[in-house]
Amino acid sequence: MLRGLFRTKSLDDILAPLGDKARSLKRSLGALEVTLIGIGAIIGAGIFATIGTAAAGDAFRPGAGPSLMISFAITAVVCAFTALCYAEMAAMVPISGSAYTYTYATMGELVAWIIGWDLILEYAIGNVAVAISWANYFRSFIQDAFGIDIPQWLSTDFRTARKIPGLIEGAPHIFGIPLVFNLLAFGIVALITIVLVWGIKESSEFNAVMVGIKILVLLFFIVMAIYFVSPSNMARNWRPFQPTGWGGTLAGAAVVFFAYIGFDAVSTVAEETKNPSRDLPIGIITSLIVCTIFYVVVAAVFTGLMPYHELTRRLATEQAEPLTMALNHVAPGARWASGIVALGSVIAHTAVLLVFQLGQPRIFFSVARDGLLPPVFAKVHPRF
Numbered sequence: 001m002l003r004g005l006f007r008t009k010s011l012d013d014i015l016a017p018l019g020d021k022a023r024s025l026k027r028s029l030g031a032l033e034v035t036l037i038g039i040g041a042i043i044g045a046g047i048f049a050t051i052g053t054a055a056a057g058d059a060f061r062p063g064a065g066p067s068l069m070i071s072f073a074i075t076a077v078v079c080a081f082t083a084l085c086y087a088e089m090a091a092m093v094p095i096s097g098s099a100y101t102y103t104y105a106t107m108g109e110l111v112a113w114i115i116g117w118d119l120i121l122e123y124a125i126g127n128v129a130v131a132i133s134w135a136n137y138f139r140s141f142i143q144d145a146f147g148i149d150i151p152q153w154l155s156t157d158f159r160t161a162r163k164i165p166g167l168i169e170g171a172p173h174i175f176g177i178p179l180v181f182n183l184l185a186f187g188i189v190a191l192i193t194i195v196l197v198w199g200i201k202e203s204s205e206f207n208a209v210m211v212g213i214k215i216l217v218l219l220f221f222i223v224m225a226i227y228f229v230s231p232s233n234m235a236r237n238w239r240p241f242q243p244t245g246w247g248g249t250l251a252g253a254a255v256v257f258f259a260y261i262g263f264d265a266v267s268t269v270a271e272e273t274k275n276p277s278r279d280l281p282i283g284i285i286t287s288l289i290v291c292t293i294f295y296v297v298v299a300a301v302f303t304g305l306m307p308y309h310e311l312t313r314r315l316a317t318e319q320a321e322p323l324t325m326a327l328n329h330v331a332p333g334a335r336w337a338s339g340i341v342a343l344g345s346v347i348a349h350t351a352v353l354l355v356f357q358l359g360q361p362r363i364f365f366s367v368a369r370d371g372l373l374p375p376v377f378a379k380v381h382p383r384f
Contacts, residue, residue: 006108009370014095014105017369018271023378025096025271025365026200031279031286033204037355038266038287040207043214044130044352046259047295048345052322054255055303056315062244063312064252066237066303069296071252072259076292079260083288087281090267094276097366098267098359104370116367123265123360127189127353132157134349135184137321141342144335154183192354196361197384200272203358210351217344218294221323224337225301228330234304243308259295262352263288268359298323305330321345 017023029037054071057063064071089102097104100119104112139155142148152164153171161167161180172179195206226234242249266284273279303311305326314325323345324338331337361377368377 006110008106008108009104011093011105014093014101018095021380023369023380025362025380027272027274028201029204029269029273029279030275031282033208034266034269034273034279034283035286035290036208036211037204037269037358038263038283039215039290040211040351041262041265041355042260042287042291043211043218043294044259044262044348046256046261047218047298048321048323048348050255050258051299051302052311052315052325054252055299055322056308056312057244057248057251061251061255062248063308064248065240065243065308065311066300067242067249068252068256068299068303070249071256072292072295072299074250074253075257075260076288076295078253079257079263079288080285083263083284086264086267087284090270090280090284091277094270094273094280095366096268096271096362098264098270098363100363101366109372112370113367113372116363116372119363120360123356123363127356127360128185130349130353130356131185131189132160132182134188134346134353135182137342137346137349138184138188141339141346144342145339150184153178153180155185156180157182157185188350188353189357192350192357195354196358199384200269200358203354207351207354210347210354214344214348214351215294217341217347218298220337221327221341221344222297222301224327224334225305225330228327228334229305231304234301237304237307238300240308256295260288260291262355265355265359268362271362302326 051068055063055065055068090098093101093105095101097116098119100112100116103115135155139150142150151171152167153161156164156167158180161171161178168178168180196203244251263284266280266287270276270280273283302323306314306329310329314329315322321342324341327334327338327341364373364377365380367373368375
């Protein structure tokens with residue numbers, strides 16, 4: 001019995017379904033599409049939210065201050081080693097199962113089954129939290145940009161609603177039951193599901209548009225910051241460079257690791273890549289390099305907009321997004337600029353939802369194809 005639990009699957013057996021069109025996926029992605037999928041997964045809430053905590057610190061960890069630039073570089077080096085492993089495994093085993101399939105080939109069925117459910121937790125369950133966060137950002141953006149107030153009972157989950165005084169009491173009631181439903185989170189998940197069911201080519205094109213928008217927004221933030229604060233003034237705000245020493249820099253590296261999560265999702269489209277042995281390594285490594293460059297530059301500009309002591313004071317009392325807060329600090333009259341950056345945050349969340357929701361059914365697909373889930377999950381629609 002133990003031998004059966006730890007039996008591995010040979011590479012020939014893993015690749016066997018590729019010859020059956022009814023049990024395999026269509027190869028239609030090139031290196032550029034794979035790279036954009038990686039960028040879409042990586043640049044998300046991390047750069048728009050955690051950059052503030054990493055730079056300023058909190059009651060439990062010291063802040064990195066301007067040395068956040070080094071923090072991002074350290075984390076990038078660590079992630080690069082993992083990315084190289086993913087790139088090599090994805091090129092050798094061009095199947096949509098990602099780490100689940102790699103584990104089945106090396107460590108056996110039981111461990112692979114556990115890893116498969118770990119990936120489902122990352123993609124499917126993790127997307128619940130991202131969708132709720134998206135709803136909060138979208139509600140704030142609509143309210144700030146257009147003055148439209150979406151009722152909280154239509155944009156809050158019931159568990160959170162119970163913690164907000166007066167929300168449940170003020171919500172509509174049907175037969176005495178409060179009507180509290182996060183319609184925004186449900187709506188964005190439904191919309192992305194429609195796009196993903198449409199096809200992988202269309203999904204990658206939709207992702208490319210969102211990646212383009214959020215890169216433009218980050219470039220906009222950089223340009224606007226330099227416009228309002230000269231590089232020489234930024235350099236003055238970089239002193240002291242390590243206000244809490246190497247402890248703060250390394251703590252910042254641990255915090256911003258969240259900003260790099262997602263490049264592993266690229267491996268789930270291995271079965272849909274035209275030349276996986278070439279395109280997957282290019283896509284994984286290139287997306288990591290591009291995101292690192294953006295992260296370091298944004299960190300340099302962000303920490304240069306306001307002194308470290310002012311940053312820690314503001315973030316201790318305000319819940320605003322750090323990038324919009326920094327712009328409001330140097331240009332309080334340019335609310336429109338903050339609105340554009342807030343829109344970038346919404347788009348970034350949407351792209352992350354798309355890529356993670358793209359990966360989740362492909363894990364189901366691979367696990368079911370191996371007989372560890374019902375066979376209905378291994379069926380491929382002839383058109384969609």
